[in-house]
Amino acid sequence: MAQPATEPARTASTARPEASDGAPPAGSPAQAAEAATGLDMVLVDAARGPLRRLVPPAGTALRLASALARKPDTVARRAGELAQELGRITTGRSELAPGKKDKRFADPAWSGNPLLRRAMQLHLATARTAWELIEDADLEWQDDERIRFTATNLVDALAPSNVPVLNPLSLKAAIDTGGASAVEGLRRFVRDLASPPRVPTMVEPDAFTVGEDLAVTPGAVVLRTPVFELIQYRPTTEKVRAVPLVMVPPTINKYYITDLAPGRSIVEHYVGAGQQVFMISWRNPDERHADWDLDTYGQALIDAMDAVERITGQEQVALQAFCSGGIITAMVLAHLAAVGRQDRVRAASYAVTVLDWSRAGTVSALMDREAVEAATARSRKKGYLDGAQLAEVFAWLRPNDLVWNYWVNNYLQGKPPPNFDILYWNADTTRMTAGLHRGFIDVAVRNALTQPGAVSMLGSPVDLSAVTVDTYATAGIADHLCPWQACYRTTQLLGGESRFVLSTSGHIASLVNPPGNPKSTFQVAEKTPPDADTWLEQAETVQGSWWPDFTAWLGERSGEEIPAPEALGGNGLDVLGDAPGTYVFDK
Known part of the structure; x- marks a missing residue:
């Protein structure tokens, strides 16, 4: 019997359970998507160059x-x-x-x-x-x-x-096409090399159209500020929960990871479950917005909450934040606790969010002084950190899935990459302001959120233990960017009751996990003890997606059912245009 090659061993600090049912096959677009993004990447600047990775x-x-x-x-x-x-x-x-x-x-x-x-x-x-x-x-x-x-x-x-002359797929393609595959592969190689991120294209730029194929859940923009647009989604049920949900997407990608194609949209599922849903759509900043920092984005969240309360007539909201949006949300909640207004938030959810950076995976380990100084100097000079540069770094974290897989497909075989909605979203890059980039790096390098008062938000010292709203946190069992153990530690930093859910797959596939997949499972336990491995021993495996579990948990904290609003906006906040708005199209 053939002996399998030994796979890379893992250290104790990064060991994690193997992804089981629901994990996509290696080399597939779905697995590539799992490796495609994460807040961690703002901490290592692409200016270091690809050779430095060797x-x-x-x-x-x-x-x-x-x-x-x-x-x-x-x-x-x-x-x-x-x-x-x-x-x-x-x-x-x-x-x-x-x-x-x-x-x-x-x-x-x-x-x-x-x-x-x-x-x-x-x-x-x-x-x-x-x-x-x-x-x-x-x-x-x-x-x-x-x-x-x-x-x-x-x-x-x-x-x-x-190697072209060794890979049989390359040789077969050349024979079958009379050499046309080699010509097409060279054309694709030259095109990709001509502009950042200078890695093989993972999805064709015209594979999808935002507003037609993606981000199509009906809704309207009800507020536009220089920093964000606020989208209110149209209810699809006769009655809705009284307490509205405000969703806070990542600040380094566009919001529609939460609203992909119909049937794969988190927003669509929440609306169908009777939630009133509002979405923040961040503006894609440029050099004019270099000074926007953590306080800028924290105030934006406060402004969004004000608008939602005004439209709905409610005094409380629920929050769900994703990745880097979770850091901002946690800091805003600490600010509200410090000023005595934490009662504005009924419940909070954090998806693939790391608040404790003591051992947050590969990129945390790569944060040496040289990398940090190079990152901040680059973004300070330009006024922002470029999304294309980040995409290059993302790719080289998982080279087999995100570089060499497409090297063989695109260049050696001369074939177009498969169409996949998550990878299209990932390629639709955004910039991060120099001020926000600097703030995130400071929080991570000093691990400041684990130390009460080490960092501030809107003038208030941040003490996460003072945040006592109920918390729902999710992570992916195979997430190499935000390891699930690091996400789990969020439950220990925050006060109040916590529910932690460990989904199958990696960083993004753990989120885009709609009901109906017979292989999907998640793990959950009644309590959240201090140690992540202890939690894992106590956790039970539940068949299906975590989305219904979350909507049930949120429904218990969203008040009574009331008649769904007949029109969007209100109380002086008029509809400014249909979803997905205008900021999502900024390049």
Whole structure:
């Protein structure tokens, strides 16, 4: 029986349960989408350049070399094992085979052709030895994450599947098309290289149209400020819950991740469950807005709440925030608690949101002083952090899924990438103001939200323990950008009762998880103890999507049912235009 190649080992700090049912196949557009975004990426500036991702920081490299130098017997043993395996590969006796989820070598030619099989096995053997040596070095978690990040980029880049004359898919395409695939692949390569983010295109720019294919839930813009538009969605039920829901999307992407295609729209589901739903649609800023900072966005949330209360006549709202929007929301709630107005919020939800950055994954480990200074200097000079630069960094965090998979498809085979709504949304990049970028970096580097009073919001010291509204937090079991354990720690920072839900899949697929998928599950427990692993031991697995669980939880906190409003807007706030508004189209 063929022996599968050893996969990269995980350190204790980053270990997480394996994604099970509901996880998309490796190399698919859905898995690529899982790796496509996250707040963490604002912390590492693309100005460092792609070559820097192939070279670890000098200090980390020295500590790796020193650690291995202290274990000569171990190094010698690994070298001997590799030499023996290379001997077996040369003589055709090696049983090394790729893992079942490794789609790079799925074509039968990789196992049937003696030359290709040896090339594949050589790569797998070398990669396995690299992961074993990193594990043997037993570095501190930050150095371990850094060296794994570099090794992953190197190992993936050197895979024989990326070489045109070796990849059987490339050769077959060239034969079948009489060489036209090579010409088309070269054209696509030149086009992608000509402008940021200088990685293979993951979805064609005309694959979808916002307002026609995506973001089509009926509604209207009822408020427009220089910072955001407020969308009110049209009810689809005769009665609605009295307490309205205000949704706070990420500040580094456009809002319609919450309103994708019909049947895959979070907003559509909430409206169908009888919620009054309002959405903030952030403006795509430019150099004129360089000074917009955390306070600017915090005040924007307050302004949105004021407008919603005015339109609905209610004195309370519920909040649901996503990723970076969750940081702003938590800080605003701390401000409201400090000024005695926390009663304005009935309940709050945080989706894939990290508030405790003590060990928040690979990118947290990459936040050395040089990276931080480069990031802030770049955005300060331009007035913003460019979304295209961020997209490049996103891609290189998961090179197999987001770079080399499309390298083979687009360039070696000359094929267009598959159409996938999440990847289209991800490619529809936005900018982040220099002021907000600086604020997020400061919060993360100092881990300021874990220290009462270490940072302020609208003049109030932030103490998250003073936030006592009920909390619903979600995370993805395979999220490498916002690891679920880091998201779980949100339940320990905030006061009040918390419900934590661990969804299948990764960062984005854990959110876009509509009911109806027979493979979808989520895990939940009655209590949220201090330790995430203890919670996991107590959690039960529930079949289906977490969306109905959330609407049931929210419904219990959204007051009585009242007749649905017949018209949108009101009380002096008139309809300014149909959803999805105008800011969503800003480039």
